[in-house]
Amino acid sequence: EERDRIARELHDGIIQSLYAVGLNLEAAWEQLEEDPSETRERIAFSMEKLNEAIRDIRQYITNLRSPIDENRTLQEALAALAAEFRAGFGVAVTVEARGETATRVRPDVLNHLKQITRESLTNAVRHGRASRIRIVVDVSGERVELTVQDDGTGFQMSEAMPLTGNGLRNMRQRAQLLGGELEVTSAPGRGTRVWVAVPRDMAGGSSRA
Ligand SMILES: Nc1ncnc2c1ncn2[C@@H]1O[C@H](COP(=O)(O)OP(=O)(O)OP(=O)(O)O)[C@@H](O)[C@H]1O
Ligand SMILES: [Mg+2]
Structure with missing residues (x-):
């Protein structure tokens, strides 16, 4: 059709x-x-x-x-994003998929997770000057877990978090909108890890397909 x-x-x-x-x-x-x-x-x-x-x-x-x-699976969407960053910034980005990755997630879940990943990649390149970034996505049961780990400079969390940009705040808001949680772990010289876990279908969500 x-x-x-x-x-x-x-x-x-x-x-x-x-x-x-x-x-x-x-x-x-x-x-x-x-x-x-x-x-x-x-x-x-x-x-x-x-x-x-x-x-x-x-x-x-x-x-x-x-x-x-x-119509994309989460894995496909993230792979496209990874390819975009590899081509655009010459950074090695890998996507590792676990669990039921061929299953589709709700479009808003897909969209928010994609945007969180995009911001994580941008930060890793822009601030961390990372050379390798690893994306791990795990779709299992009722949950989607996503980790973006970079090997960049890292940062002192306490000072950076409150005073700078919108990126980290937006990420957290997106996770909250989906009824999930988000954690940023970083330290100077140790790279940065963004971890997010959201329900695959929020209560009241209509996705059965
Ligand atoms: N992957 C990273 N590596 C190194 N530093 C980071 C990383 N992610 C975030 N930071 C630090 O945390 C700060 C806040 O990040 P955030 O994304 O919220 O804002 P921003 O990137 O500075 O601005 P914006 O995202 O609004 O364009 C950054 O300015 C940077 O100092
Ligand atoms: Mg940012």
Whole structure:
């Protein structure tokens, strides 16, 4: 059904625009000598249509991307994140999955855990200058546990926690929103570990699928 929808939209939108471009360029080619001004107009129209097609495709990709995440397992989402950081920062990021990792978790659980991981990775690279980061995810029974451990500089927790940015606070809030808990463990020279445990389906949550 989703494939049908994608095929339909590509066909009705983008292919039609490109088709129109083709027709107009062909006509322009034929009128090149006898009607230069008409030719110019057709080429202008073609350029406009092409830009339109590019815009459509861009938007289409954006729309495709976000809902896709909901169809991902937690492990897949984290693997994508790890790949992004490996490519972007040249840091060695590994993902180790344990338990029922092929099972989907609720979309909001997936999203919050993803954002917590993203912030942990960013902090590890930005502040810790880590060279290796290990992500461990464990989906078992009613719980999802996630650990992000880096080998960076670490920090003195008591002083950093209250005075700086939003990252750690947001992480904790996300864990709380899910009815879970989050712990940050760090010391100078010993790296940093972010550990979070949340219920897989909160009471009242509707996910049975
Ligand atoms: N992995 C890490 N390695 C070293 N230091 C860290 C790490 N994570 C956090 N810190 C320290 O804790 C501080 C608070 O982190 P937090 O993410 O809350 O804020 P921030 O990264 O400074 O700013 P923001 O996240 O709002 O952009 C950091 O400024 C840094 O000193
Ligand atoms: Mg931060």
